[in-house]
Amino acid sequence: MAAQLDYLTLKEIFRRFHEVEPEPKGELDHTNAYTLVVAVALSAQATDVGVNKATKALFKIADTPEKMLALGEEGLIEHIKTIGLYRNKAKNVIKLSRILVEQYGGEVPSSRAALQSLPGVGRKTANVVLNMWWGVPAQAVDTHIFRIGNRTGICPGKDVDAVERAIEDNIPAEYQHHAHHWLILHGRYVCKARKPNCPACLIRDLCPFDEKTL
DNA sequence: ATCCCGAGGG
DNA sequence: CCCTCTGGAT
Incomplete structure (x- = not known):
């Protein structure tokens, strides 16, 4: 060191x-706050190139938590199977989407505590969202x-x-x-x-x- | 400390 | 083959 x-x-x-x-700028493709959260969660131990490749088709049909829930875990897995740790990530994205719909009106929260309470979102992912979407240093x-x-x-x-x-x-x-x-x-x-x-x-x-x- | 886990590079 | 990739939950 x-x-x-x-x-x-x-x-x-x-x-x-x-x-x-x-x-x-970051190099993870996203179209809104929700797809940013999902893209960053998917990027754990994976390259952004690989994540972008998978989310290109995924975000065309599921760029909101409601649409992601409609797609479902198995449908999501088909899109992200090429990314590492895909079973855990799929479970987390579905759970996280349900929480956003049920507790946050389908919007992405702006506080670190709320972000980090989402499954699959730890301190690192929360900090990326705070920095890129909410302009927090x-x-x-x-x-x-x-x-x-x-x-x-x-x-x-x-x-x-x-x-x-x-x-x-x-x-x-x-x-x-x-x-x-x-x-x-x-x-x-x-x-x-x-x-x-x-x-x-x-x-x-x-x-x-x-x-x-x- | 361990598990999860595919693609790409060397 | 081995290492690395915008980690998180247990």
Whole structure:
């Protein structure tokens, strides 16, 4: 676990991220708050490319909780069988849809507590929805952010909660809201798990990892 | 700590 | 073959 980078280094790192990509977006396809929740829930331990492939047809016939309930668990499974963990995910999406209809008037709630009470929605998924849909500077720590946070020292921590705190406590306030997407895209395309592409890295000169592996 | 679990890459 | 992918519930 790399040591926490200092404030000025972090400021320079995010200045560069912002310069290259002022408005970073996620890559999970969705058409409304409901399909966003479902897409993020489906994305656990799966690639967004794989999730998008499955939800393309699914969201054409079930882009509301009511329609998802009409489709049913078995019908849903047929659409998401190509995604990992599909049995648990199908059960959760059906249960979650029923709760949205019965307790939230078919709408997606805007509080973390309400989101996290939904089956299949934990802290990470709730934070993604809060950030992307409700504009809250919530920090969802996924596999990429946990890895590169520790590898680079941008936001190190022994578990995801510690990494989330490292982000909130150390990343300059003006970059908090978009930090999630800058970090995840950097982790996905450059600072990859297996073969990090250090020569193509925007912050190579500020990273403690590269010099050890050259 | 363990289970869930298919697709894609190396 | 093995590893990784925007985790969550038990």
